[in-house]
Amino acid sequence: MSHGTSRWTRFGFVRRYPFDLATVSISTALATLIATSFPSGSLLRLFVTVPLALFFPGYALVSVLFPATERDAGEAAATTAERRPRGIDVIERLGLAFVLSVATLPLIVLALPLAGQALTATTITTTLGLLTVVVAQLGVVRRLRTPDGERFTVAPIANLKSISGDRNAIATVSSLLLGLAIAAAVSTLLVAFLVPASGGGFTELALYSEDEDGELVTGALPSEVEPEESIPLTIAIENNEGTDQEYTVVVQEQVLENGSVVDRTELRRIEASVSDGATGSGERSITPTAEPGETVRISVLLYEDDPPATPTTESATEETHFWITVTEP
Structure with missing residues (x-):
């Protein structure tokens, strides 16, 4: 009997494991393996390096900082004595993921020589991938310790409704502008990576x-x-x-x-x-x-x-x- 309970407890943990952080962890591990195994001119290596450097580390860190979903205006103003993790919406989460990822890479480049490691593509990529996976697991712990009704979950339809539903016009426009800024920044970086320079050789x-x-x-x-x-x-x-x-x-x-x-x-x-x-x-x-x-x-x-x-x-x-x-x- 106890054996069955233990088994269902383990399966219950697997079912509760956040889908987005599982995706980030597995994708980071695969991207790190490809980036350190394939030659520098490989197109596949280039494609996996972009999210590994510009999204995964920041998303894992945002999950640690903000494990809860966004509170609506009525709930936020209900009481000042209530203690619960602060949440952000999906657009803000994606925007912070991009910003924090861009800020993480220079810190790794500065830290590796201090740790006595050479600055090579392999050491930078491996360190970035390992750090991302570790921080993602901390995000899992933080999110599972958040009450079910307050926990952030990946629900695309519900998230779209929260953006266009009962929010005021200023908040909606701000989220849309932030989303457009993220898309423009990522598109510019992709173009810079994939399109040769046009100003001559x-x-x-x-x-x-x-x-x-x-x-x-x-x-x-x-x-x-x-x-x-x-x-x-x-x-x-x-x-x-x-x-x-x-x-x-x-x-x-x-x-x-x-x-x-x-x-x-x-x-x-x-x-x-x-x-x-x-x-x-x-x-x-x-x-x-x-x-x-x-x-x-x-x-x-x-x-x-x-x-x-x-x-x-x-x-x-x-x-x-x-x-x-x-x-x-």
């Missing part, structure tokens, strides 16, 4: 190095080397010019005084052919020629076709650099 240059796990990361190049020690680095060129391109990369050691280059030494020259819409990358090593105790700038200069006789930062199509100090022996 562009080329991007980036430097990477390997971390302890062998994953390529930015911002981890060494700041000091011993004399005659080589520095391994990966140079990546992303071609979005609209046609296949021929590039030349010049790696240059520059000595600066008062912000001006007074001496330059070419360390390496690389020829590269990159197809339109592709990213070409390759690992190279460079060896600074500076004297021990000297600090120099290692500039990576990118040119379309052939560089000038004296390559400079100003003449390069793209440029990136890092500083290195040759230590005393």
